[in-house]
Amino acid sequence: MIFTDSVPVSGVRRTADGYLVAEAFVARTGIQDYLGSEIDPNNEHGLRDVPIVKVYRPESSVFHKDAMNSYAYRPMTNDHPGGDGVNSQNWKDVAVGNTGGEVIRDGQRVKVPLVLMDATAISDFEAGKRQLSMGYGAEIIFQDGVTPEGDPYHVSLGPMKMNHLSLVHSARAGEEFRIGDSKPNTPTGGHDMADALRKLLVDGISIDVTEQGAQAIEKLNTKLADAATATKTLTDAHATAIALKDGELAKKDDEITKLKAAVISDADIDKRVTARADLLTKAKTIADADYTGKTDAEIRKAVVIAKLGDAAVTGKADAYIDARFEILVEDAAKNPANDPFRQHMIHQDSAAGGDDSEKARLKMISDMQTAHLPKA
Template sequence: MQLFDTVTLDGLRRTQDGYLVADARVARTGIQLYTGPEVDPENKHGLRDKAVVRVYRPEEEVFAKDAMHSYAYRPVTDDHPKENVTAENWKDHAVGQTGGEVVRDGEFVRVPLVLMDKSAIAKVEGGKRELSMGYSTDLKFQDGVTPSGEQYDAIQTSLRMNHLAVVSAARGGSHLKIGDDGKGTRSMTTRTLMVDGLSVELADKDAQIVQRAMDGLNKQIADLQTAAGEHNKELAAKDAELAKKDAEIDGLKGKILSDADLDKRVQARADLISTAKAIAKDVKTEGLTDAAIRKAVVAAKLGDAAIADKADAYIDARFDILAEDAKKSVNTDPFANVVKDGLMPANDADKAVTDAYAQMVADMQAGKTSATVN
């Protein structure tokens, strides 16, 4: 990827031959600001429409051995040409050249240079003193934070210089002139920041401080939003847990019987057992549920076939029919009470009735008497 970087020109002096010699800072570490179309023209990374893209130059990339060597003996141009400068077009673009003594100067890269073109020298002496490197680099598009706490959108790697251009305007603001401008004043590097939707031009150092504060504030806001989201999740989980426990409590409350309900249940159970015994006196009810009692009674009275593969509703209906029959048989014909279980008297009173009735039947068969049985 071909990019341009803007820095300042310092230490100007003229030689006897009229050349202009300078020792200049031409690159630095840290965050560089570019526009979206510069770094992502095809919008492959979703940055093309961003007004400002923060590109980070790590110290290990800026001062890498191959990167530092690439600053030496580069052609100097008047503004950036529309093409890379090569041996084929060097004469068409070059107005000077960088030297070979490339050194680190704090966070900067410093190189000597010489301007040999009369017209270019006049422009520099007239105030056109900004320097902009034309270079290639590999960009890794990823969000991150520098060791100093500044946020970035991409990282530059494999820096290789092609040429050094003399330009008149800084990337984000006014001229980046350092040194005497011939009128007793000193110019400063400026940068334009977007603060709450407004464009603000600040001195470069001040802009770095403001940008770092803004990035720190944005990080705090993001951290708070993340923490709030996690807190809300925890609250939602607690609310769900409490709701579940409330439902369990309500369910347990529904299972607790009042004294009146308990009396009804006891009476109903006693009535069921009484009815069961009236239908099948030998049926066992201990430890059985109500449904199991009804089933046992039907089986005892009608046989296992009566309940085989039958639904509970069917068995309950058969039990009800038996219960009705048992109810109707109470206090009716003594003979019916006796023979309902196969002419087997249940007690002495039943036995007496049975014996009397049997004697009457025997007498009629012998012709001793005549009687009408109702």
């Protein structure tokens, strides 16, 4: 499994050939922090959802004979090459120097010499790109345990095997020897290490998390915010739709109310028929004509015009015309002789008789019919 580890540099100097040489601590024993998703991405060992997995590098891992031999004559790169690290296929393209052969154990750390030979890499170093990150492989042993110092851990590493040493702007770990910088592929292909802890405010609480943990939390927060926005959008759209439906229902209710108001009862119909018949009778009493299709107001106006002429209604309001009509009705009631029906009957009766006796009979009938009226 390929790991990376930030390392400090000391004793930096330039050679007569322009190379840059230095010494660096490349490994140490102890516990490093990983993300559970990095150590056990498929959750085969139940660690994927563990926020921080403690990984123990014992002396048998760091100072194993094979591990010590692997620290010597390793290629140096300007940034990590990615993938499975450096091999014979890409060495010519990515190598900018190498580590030396004098590998020394210094307490719980390993120190090696190094040389940068590429002019661009040297210029980058002198311009401020001064951190080193080691890429190495190691077997992960999934078994809980406790260090000799009494610190518990989740997994431990087998013998380390250094692959390369990279010049980087900033090793993610930020502090000495913290693992971090490569991407996980397969159990033998690579691993994305936990970043340096940084403070993050979560729901008003300040917590310390790795850079990757912070990114995961921020991504989740973004998704939550997006979900909240989407929910609000849906809620607003739903509220708008409900409001439109309510408006349509209110409009329908108003139409129903109007239709109900427009429906008249049988009693109302009788009243209207009686009133219409009464109006037609009065109109014909004053001016016998065909009033079919006319409104009540049009009938009154036609009667007034027939009796008094157009000048009687020109420029006059409906109330005035109605009043003139009622006066004509009253006048007609005072003079039944003007009743067209009565005149028609008399005319028919007179036409039926041709002699004086018949005329006298008709006159007597007329006198009897008008005897109750006041004399003129």
